[in-house]
Amino acid sequence: xxxxxxxxxxxxxxxxxxxxxxxxxxxxxxxxxxxxxxxxxxxxxxxxxxxxxxxxxxxxxxxxxxxxxxxxxxxxxxxxxxxxxxxxxxxxxxxxxxxxxxxxxxxxxxxxxxxxxxxxxxxxxxxxxxxxxxxxxxxxxxxxxxxxxxxxxxxxxxxxxxxxxxxxxxxxxxxxxxxxxxxxxxxxxxxxxxxxxxxxxxxxxxxxxxxxxxxxxxxxxxxxxxxxxxxxxxxxxxxxxxxxxxxxxxxxxxxxxxxxxxxxxxxxxxxxxxxxxxxxxxxxxxxxxxxxxxxxxxxxxxxxxxxxxxxxxxxxxxxxxxxxx
Amino acid sequence: xxxxxxxxxxxxxxxxxxxxxxxxxxxxxxxxxxxxxxxxxxxxxxxxxxxxxxxxxxxxxxxxxxxxxxxxxxxxxxxxxxxxxxxxxxxxxxxxxxxxxxxxxxxxxxxxxxxxxxxxxxxxxxxxxxxxxxxxxxxxxxxxxxxxxxxxxxxxxxxxxxxxxxxxxxxxxxxxxxxxxxxxxxxxxxxxxxxxxxxxxxxxxxxxxxxxxxxxxxxxxxxxxxxxxxxxxxxxxxxxxxxxxxxxxxxxxxxxxxxxxxxxxxxxxxxxxxxxxxxxxxxxxxxxxxxxxxxxxxxxxxxxxxxxxxxxxxxxxxxxxxxxxxxxxxxxxxxxxxxxxxxxxxxxxxxxxxxxxxxxxxxxxxxxxxxxxxxxxxxxxxxxxxxxxxxxxxxxxxxxxxxxxxxxxxxxxxxxxxxxxxxxxxxxxxxxxxxxxxxxxxxxxxxxxxxxxxxxxxxxxxxxxxxxxxxxxxxxxxxxxxxxxxxxxxxxxxxxxxxxxxxxxxxxxxxxxxxxxxxxxxxxxxxxxxxxxxxxxxxxxxxxxxxxxxxxxxx
Numbered sequence: 001x002x003x004x005x006x007x008x009x010x011x012x013x014x015x016x017x018x019x020x021x022x023x024x025x026x027x028x029x030x031x032x033x034x035x036x037x038x039x040x041x042x043x044x045x046x047x048x049x050x051x052x053x054x055x056x057x058x059x060x061x062x063x064x065x066x067x068x069x070x071x072x073x074x075x076x077x078x079x080x081x082x083x084x085x086x087x088x089x090x091x092x093x094x095x096x097x098x099x100x101x102x103x104x105x106x107x108x109x110x111x112x113x114x115x116x117x118x119x120x121x122x123x124x125x126x127x128x129x130x131x132x133x134x135x136x137x138x139x140x141x142x143x144x145x146x147x148x149x150x151x152x153x154x155x156x157x158x159x160x161x162x163x164x165x166x167x168x169x170x171x172x173x174x175x176x177x178x179x180x181x182x183x184x185x186x187x188x189x190x191x192x193x194x195x196x197x198x199x200x201x202x203x204x205x206x207x208x209x210x211x212x213x214x215x216x217x218x219x220x221x222x223x224x225x226x227x228x229x230x231x232x233x234x235x236x237x238x239x240x241x242x243x244x245x246x247x248x249x250x251x252x253x254x255x256x257x258x259x260x261x262x263x264x265x266x267x268x269x270x271x272x273x274x275x276x277x278x279x280x281x282x283x284x285x286x287x288x289x290x291x292x293x294x295x296x297x298x299x300x301x302x303x304x305x306x307x308x309x310x311x312x313x314x315x316x317x318x319x320x321x322x323x324x325x
Numbered sequence: 326x327x328x329x330x331x332x333x334x335x336x337x338x339x340x341x342x343x344x345x346x347x348x349x350x351x352x353x354x355x356x357x358x359x360x361x362x363x364x365x366x367x368x369x370x371x372x373x374x375x376x377x378x379x380x381x382x383x384x385x386x387x388x389x390x391x392x393x394x395x396x397x398x399x400x401x402x403x404x405x406x407x408x409x410x411x412x413x414x415x416x417x418x419x420x421x422x423x424x425x426x427x428x429x430x431x432x433x434x435x436x437x438x439x440x441x442x443x444x445x446x447x448x449x450x451x452x453x454x455x456x457x458x459x460x461x462x463x464x465x466x467x468x469x470x471x472x473x474x475x476x477x478x479x480x481x482x483x484x485x486x487x488x489x490x491x492x493x494x495x496x497x498x499x500x501x502x503x504x505x506x507x508x509x510x511x512x513x514x515x516x517x518x519x520x521x522x523x524x525x526x527x528x529x530x531x532x533x534x535x536x537x538x539x540x541x542x543x544x545x546x547x548x549x550x551x552x553x554x555x556x557x558x559x560x561x562x563x564x565x566x567x568x569x570x571x572x573x574x575x576x577x578x579x580x581x582x583x584x585x586x587x588x589x590x591x592x593x594x595x596x597x598x599x600x601x602x603x604x605x606x607x608x609x610x611x612x613x614x615x616x617x618x619x620x621x622x623x624x625x626x627x628x629x630x631x632x633x634x635x636x637x638x639x640x641x642x643x644x645x646x647x648x649x650x651x652x653x654x655x656x657x658x659x660x661x662x663x664x665x666x667x668x669x670x671x672x673x674x675x676x677x678x679x680x681x682x683x684x685x686x687x688x689x690x691x692x693x694x695x696x697x698x699x700x701x702x703x704x705x706x707x708x709x710x711x712x713x714x715x716x717x718x719x720x721x722x723x724x725x726x727x728x729x730x731x732x733x734x735x736x737x738x739x740x741x742x743x744x745x746x747x748x749x750x751x752x753x754x755x756x757x758x759x760x761x762x763x764x765x766x767x768x769x770x771x772x773x774x775x776x777x778x779x780x781x782x783x784x785x786x787x788x789x790x791x792x793x794x795x796x797x798x799x800x801x802x803x804x805x806x807x808x809x810x811x812x813x814x815x816x817x818x819x820x821x822x823x824x825x826x827x828x829x830x831x832x833x834x835x836x837x838x839x840x841x842x843x844x845x846x847x848x849x850x851x852x853x854x855x856x857x858x859x860x861x862x863x864x865x866x867x868x869x870x871x872x873x874x875x876x877x878x879x880x
Contacts, residue, residue, distance in 0.1 A: 052460055168566060175535060273558055275531050275532050282559075283376055288742060
């Protein structure tokens with residue numbers, strides 16, 4: 001219990017540091033959102049309108065410490081302000097309408113990559129030097145080292161444009177309304193396939209290699225030898241004895257990756273025009289949309305910290321050693 | 326549900342299998358797009374700079390959903406830069422008083438809002454009140470009075486003839502709806518009531534939305550298409566892909582090598598048209614800095630630039646080089662042919678450039694580099710935002726051109742906010758910058774030459790970044806603004822062209838093309854170079870002319 005409390009204190013400190021950075025960083029960027037918008041609209045806005053827009057957006061001219069106090073207060077009351085690039089939609093609404101898609105895409109891809117990657121790793125290590133062990137790792141590492149953007153574009157072009165097997169954009173067909181029907185769900189699934197596939201392809205190699213390597217170390221342990229001596233079935237030894245102990249690093253990695261899902265699929269979302277938070281973050285940075293940037297960073301930070309905290313708790317259960325230290 | 330890690334793995338595998346199954350079942354229908362010619366097909370248009378839409382149809386917000394200003398709300402008149410014509414729209418007629426201080430618009434009879442209420446002059450007066458309160462602008466307006474339901478009078482505090490188009494193109498909102506809205510600046514107006522042809526939001530999703538027919542449109546015979554479908558794209562690439570695949574009917578974005586990548590796929594049905602009616606793109610020199618305060622230097626630099634190369638390479642040949650009137654293709658009726666023909670400083674002529682540099686006191690050294698009169702090397706920076714790849718390559722070409730006359734130019738390309746900050750406070754050397762674009766050349770010349778727009782270095786400005794003013798131009802601009810007599814206006818604009826040609830306040834490069842491409846497999850009646858009743862823009866005031874001209878293809 002004391003361990004968890006100590007960790008919690010640490011995470012609160014980390015949270016405070018990150019929200020403070022989150023507050024400061026956008027304000028160090030050159031330019032301000034209104035002049036940015038003015039420059040983008042090129043000649044469609046009159047210079048006289050700039051002051052008016054500043055007021056409209058409620059851009060803060062108060063001393064920075066006062067802004068900071070309001071900012072911290074707003075975080076704890078859940079108010080993230082109004083987005084500038086999608087004015088007048090509140091930031092929470094922008095993020096809320098998109099985070100579901102990001103979680104669906106990132107979550108599906110992560111779960112598939114983790115499950116398949118780890119299974120491959122377990123099997124590869126178990127039959128060391130076998131076909132699986134000698135063929136898969138080099139191929140997967142090769143695929144994983146492609147620039148992601150390029151791989152995604154290639155998949156989009158080949159399977160979407162040339163072969164026409166999959167839709168090439170958006171989360172579901174235009175003109176559809178979200179509902180719980182087979183047509184809608186299958187539309188979502190077809191749209192999800194390519195983006196998820198590309199993420200799985202690039203990340204699966206890492207999971208496989210990581211699992212394989214810890215597995216190999218574990219299988220050299222004495223208790224595996226003892227289990228074999230006891231005459232247990234191969235599967236039981238592989239999963240219950242070896243894999244279970246070799247899984248710890250994967251659990252950590254899973255927790256961290258889970259936290260990063262929120263911000264991690266940016267390129268995928270841009271290539272496949274998937275309506276997630278990642279693309280919105282890019283748009284927010286380009287438009288110097290401070291409130292939205294802060295909202296998204298905050299969401300990412302919170303997701304990473306919460307995921308890590310949960311991993312810590314799980315660890316206490318899985319690995320008795322951490323309870324002692 | 327998931328007690329053990331192994332089970333968890335299995336259920337995830339099952340999920341994966343389920344997804345794959347669904348994909349296989351529907352995969353075959355996803356790619357093929359059969360051409361819908363039922364007559365009920367939606368006019369499909371991509372929006373290349375919005376990855377997602379917000380259900381915001383408030384025309385007073387800068388980020389309103391596309392088509393708010395084009396299909397939902399309408400203005401009193403529509404000006405078409407492609408042919409210089411003006412179409413009466415919500416107003417049938419307008420007149421200026423002799424002293425130029427009053428403008429009266431006669432409103433069209435029988436126009437109703439989409440909720441069935443009549444549109445009256447009071448709506449116009451209310452719209453301007455709201456617009457000034459929320460967004461500012463229209464500083465020259467003293468008051469707007471609805472004299473009757475049919476007539477609205479604008480009282481100006483000074484004679485200002487460009488007002489006609491600025492007022493005429495403001496979209497009008499219904500007073501009876503907007504007076505009920507608590508905070509018009511922040512309301513998202515999710516179910517808009519307008520006079521436009523397509524006002525009904527029939528389906529709104531974050532990446533696509535549909536607009537259906539206005540049930541009470543004032544020219545129902547022109548509502549031939551069933552509705553509009555907008556698609557969201559995070560950039561040109563996705564939108565171009567949709568256009569190339571034939572999934573959209575009408576697109577408005579830059580596409581490289583359009584002849585080959587778009588038209589050649591279906592030459593019978595596909596066309597593009599890029600009239601150079603966009604804003605003039607200039608190479609702006611900071612005239613508060615030496616040597617750019619010297620008109621001979623500006624002209625010599627201009628002569629060193631190979632505009633053919635710039636338009637061919639940087640702009641894919643989609644536009645043509647500027648002449649020394651600085652006027653884009655939107656002002657063909659205003660151009661003084663004599664001045665345009667007499668241009669010498671916008672022609673590429675390395676020898677003449679060298680001679681002018683020499684005579685102006687910027688000698689070429691033995692090492693082949695030019696020096697300033699004080700002996701220091703003649704170097705300059707060209708600042709362009711890194712995101713604008715076309716302008717960036719224009720800047721690179723200019724830098725190469727300058728090497729031929731012994732000047733070292735460095736292309737400086739940080740992100741746009743940094744670049745525009747240096748423009749705004751006057752700390753930049755040179756840069757590639759757009760200019761004002763309005764129905765008359767007044768705003769263009771005011772933006773590049775008027776002393777009203779010049780602020781001292783260090784003070785932030787949002788126009789005339791190059792900080793150039795000319796007293797003669799001020800007088801001519803004042804004359805233009807004070808008169809609505811075409812003869813007087815023409816004479817003033819001719820004077821402004823002569824002044825521009827003499828002073829070279831900025832170095833004009835090329836006019837921005839107004840992008841536009843379409844396929845007529847599902848809809849016909851598009852504007853083209855031979856029938857320029859509108860531009861092919863999906864974002865400009867002329868868009869409504871296209872929307873009310875298209876007809877669905879039915880088989």
